[in-house]
Amino acid sequence: MAEEATIARPYAAAAFGLVRGSPERIDAFARMLSVLAAAVTNGEVQKLLSRPAITAEHKAQMLNDLLREQLDDRARNLVQVLAQNKRLDLLPSISEQFEQLRAEALQTLDVEVLSAFELDDDQQAKLRDALARKFARAVTLTTKHDASLIGGVIVRAGDVVIDGSVQGSLQKLKESLARA
Numbered sequence: 001m002a003e004e005a006t007i008a009r010p011y012a013a014a015a016f017g018l019v020r021g022s023p024e025r026i027d028a029f030a031r032m033l034s035v036l037a038a039a040v041t042n043g044e045v046q047k048l049l050s051r052p053a054i055t056a057e058h059k060a061q062m063l064n065d066l067l068r069e070q071l072d073d074r075a076r077n078l079v080q081v082l083a084q085n086k087r088l089d090l091l092p093s094i095s096e097q098f099e100q101l102r103a104e105a106l107q108t109l110d111v112e113v114l115s116a117f118e119l120d121d122d123q124q125a126k127l128r129d130a131l132a133r134k135f136a137r138a139v140t141l142t143t144k145h146d147a148s149l150i151g152g153v154i155v156r157a158g159d160v161v162i163d164g165s166v167q168g169s170l171q172k173l174k175e176s177l178a179r180a
Contacts, residue, residue: 005097008090011082012097016105018074026102032075033095035067040091049088056083063088109137111157116149116165131157 015033019025039045045066049059060083064076071079082088103109111131113119119127124141132139135157150166 004090004093007087008093008097011078011087011090012094012101015074015078015094015098016101020105023106026105028072029075030095030098030102032071033091033098035070036063036075036079037092037095039063039067040088056086059083059088103137107137108140109135109157110140110142111155113141113143114146114149114154114156114165115143116145116147116151116153118145119143127153131155 015029016026019029040049040063045063048054048062054062057080060080063079063083064071079088082090082094109131111128113127124143128139128141131141139157148167150170152165152168154165154168155162
């Protein structure tokens with residue numbers, strides 16, 4: 001949702017500003033945001049946080065107590081600010097945007113590859129190297145298998161989708177023939 005992303009963006013940028021300059025701190029804060037995002041999407045936690053009778057301060061305290069071992073002071077402060085502004089539900093979007101800032105700063109790219117057949121380690125390495133050259137970033141590859149593709153692969157890297165599947169080629173041919 002665009003509005004949610006717009007509201008979450010300054011929080012993600014501010015959080016990133018707190019840890020910028022240290023890849024270890026960036027990674028650690030990304031993990032904390034991920035844990036927070038998972039917590040606020042949990043059904044039981046959502047029920048508690050949505051109760052109007054509970055004050056913002058108490059909601060922040062409950063969430064910070066629940067995740068005490070997994071959060072540092074910066075993350076706990078973020079929870080308090082979000083609770084005061086009634087924005088705890090933005091944590092998943094903040095986490096997602098923080099990940100984008102992290103990837104940009106660390107020059108990394110998460111790529112999902114959907115293939116018709118299982119890719120062996122050598123094929124994955126070659127694909128990872130080719131994509132790293134294409135995007136000029138370090139690539140983290142996630143592969144999934146989908147036999148319905150018939151052959152080839154579909155690559156999703158951020159906003160870029162490269163459909164090199166037989167199924168995709170057949171679909172393009174079908175559309176081309178329909179227009180003729």
